[in-house]
Amino acid sequence: MIKKFFKLSILLFIVSCGNDTKAEPEIIQPKKEKIIKEFGFILNNYEVKKDTIDRGDSFGLILEKNELYYPKIFNIVNEVKKVFDIRRVNVGRPYTILYSKDSIRKPEYFIYQPSSIDYLVVSLGDSIYAEKKQKEVKLVKYEASGVIKSSLSETMQELGLSPLITNELSEIYAWNIDFFRLEKGDNFKILYSSKFIDDSIYIGLNRVHNSYFEHRGKPFYAIEYETDSIRGITEYFDENGKNLRRAFLLSPVQFSRISSRYNLRRKIAYYGRVKPHYGTDFAAPVGTDIRATASGRVEKSGYTRANGYYIKIKHNATYSTQYLHMRKKGLKVGTQVKQGDKIGEVGMTGYTSGPHVCYRFWKNGKQVDPLKQKLPEAKPISEELRSKYLAYMEPIKYKLDNIDSNLNFE
Known part of the structure; x- marks a missing residue:
């Protein structure tokens, strides 16, 4: 019995010794730095300062506030002027300055964003240059x-x-x-x-x-x-x-309503009596763009007591259109316009009780209802x-x- 117990003890010792292996040390991999790219630069390589244009800021003043001085600023401004009007730096627009990461902390690039897509890169180093780019x-x-x-x-x-x-x-x-x-x-x-x-x-x-x-x-x-x-x-x-x-747009004004139609028996509120209304009135706020309903040449442009400021466009030998009660004097006689071009703004000049454009339509020299014409x-x-x-x-x-x-x- 003692002999059997002795053998079993030896066996357990051998097994336990066989399992006594040293665990391999865990190797912790250093985390890789996330690469941040913007404006064609790897921003990780620079100290980055982001800011916006303040009221009273100028391009030269921004550079001066960021550790650049004359006469270098003068040289940078002259280089930038070749590709960008520096007077157009607008309040609220963002800019970025990239500094070197060494002990000197020298500003190397200035980046200005005039819009969401466009940006200007200015090199501030020994080799000064400026270029416009797009995202x-x-x-x-x-x-x-x-x-x-x-x-x-x-x-x-x-x-x-x-x-x-x-x-x-x-x-x-x-x-x-x-x-x-x-x-x-x-x-x-x-x-x-x-x-x-x-x-x-x-x-x-x-x-x-x-x-x-x-x-x-x-x-x-x-x-x-x-x-x-x-x-x-x-x-x-x-x-x-x-x-x-x-050949013709349905309306000379976008998103307007017809406040009065072509009607030869209409009682006009302004006059208080029945008087033919040869136009179609499109009501819209003062200042709304008036569009040429077809391409052509400005035949008349002027002012009368009844029509206010107006323009008449000749489109071809058959059709002409006229636009009344404009806010101010429109295009000059002889001006060529394309369909959809802005030719004026809705106003209240002349005999009118509210802001609108009176749209008149001629066919073969006779005023007709544009909404009833079978147009080319x-x-x-x-x-x-x-x-x-x-x-x-x-x-x-x-x-x-x-x-x-x-x-x-x-």
Whole structure:
């Protein structure tokens, strides 16, 4: 019995000795420093100071406050003037100064940001130079849809979408839809892109690329398509290749309402009696831009007691338009204008009871109602591009048609 116990003790000793191994020491890897890049520099290599332009600051004063002195400041200013107007440093805009990390702590670069995208780099060392650069802009595509309850702008606000989308849609459909006369139940679907810098900082809408708008039960497709790659011309066409552009815009003022129509038997409040009203009045706040509804040449520009300041544009041998009650004197006679160009501002000059532009429309020398005219259309897509366009359009139309009616990805 003692012999067996002795053997068992030896065996346990051997086993325990076999397990008595020293643990390897844990090697702790040093944490890698996160590399921070901005403005084309690795900021880890510098001591970084970020600040904003204060009231009363000048470019020279900022340099002086950051350990640079004359005559070097004078040399730096002269170099910067070659690429940037230093008088345009605006209060509140950010700037960055990069210092050396040695014991001298010498300022090496000055970086000013006049906008979210643009920035100016100034080398402050022995080799002085200045150059304008831009941050890389990343475009992200989105889909969205909505149903009109009151106005397009209010619908966009409810969906959390940029108000710039409202402006884009009003431009795209300027020849087809009066956005001040939308009806409850009208709906839209859009494909658009937004701009980002530094991977995740939103800086605004890029553009609406394609859209579907149903107004009074009628569908309006707008497909973006490049018709001239050399000149970079992009236009919008419908599902049949028909250009959305027309010879005339529906309205000379964006987001205005018609306060008075063309009416030969209208009782005019200002005069207190029945008098023909040969124009269409678009009510809008004083100062609102007035646009040329078509391209042409300014034929008349002046002032009368009744019309106030006005402009008349001759578009061709058939059509002319006139814009009354402008805020101030408009363009000079002989000025060439393009469709959509600003030609003046809404005012209250002349005989008027409120701010508006009276829009008058001539056809063959006779004033007519612009809203009842069958106006000439723009040329459709060329036959040589038509088949390419239709093939390009089909998958986009399919995508628009299948956007969820309650979708908003942004």
